[in-house]
Amino acid sequence: MTPPHPSLLSRIALAVSSFFSILARPEFAAEVARLRAGALPAQPPAAPVPAAAPSPAPQPAVQAAPDTAALQLLGLLQREARFVDFVEEDIAAYSDADIGAAGRVVHEGCRKVLREHFQIAPVRSEVEGSRITLPAGFDAAAVRLTGNVVGQAPFTGTLGHRGWRVTGSQLPQLAPGHDAAVVAQAEVEL
Secondary structure, three states: OOOOOOOOOHHHHHHHHHHHHHHHHHEEEEEEEEHHHOOOOOOOOOOOOOOOOHHHHOOOOOOOOOOOHHHHHHHHHHHHOHHHHHHHHHOOOOOHHHHHHHHHHHHHHHEEEEEHHHHEOOOOOOOOOEEEEOOOOOOOOOOOOOOOOOOOEEEEEOOOOOOOEEEOOOOOOOOOOOOOOOOOOOOOOO
């Protein structure tokens, strides 16, 4: 029997928590990149074990990020930038100028949330467009090679994007009984 598809809210929470896991955990990012490329989940290579060898210690299970942090971030983006309202709006009937004006408000609010709650630094310090050389053993979770990738490192190429790394975060503490799943309350005017 196939499990039911997750709800929209569950998918949003999964997407946001995956986003932060990808930023914080290079090995998780590498596995996501492999899955997006269509590869099967990585299986550790089976090493030959002598018959008398003790069984290896069990590996800890991968822990999912708590949904609360993802929902809390989505709530902050909604409160400051009306992010959910913007994304859920059917913009087909609006002019490019109207969409641009709304995008400016959403951008400003999202930027405010990022700056108040996260410390973000570039992955690479060089200026975009500069030529750089990546030595053997470079962090493949932090640097993605594009173009004609052939051979072994060192690789020399042009830096197209500096990348971003979260170096710190502080989400506000939630009050007891707060339902983080309500990212925007319904409003009733009396």
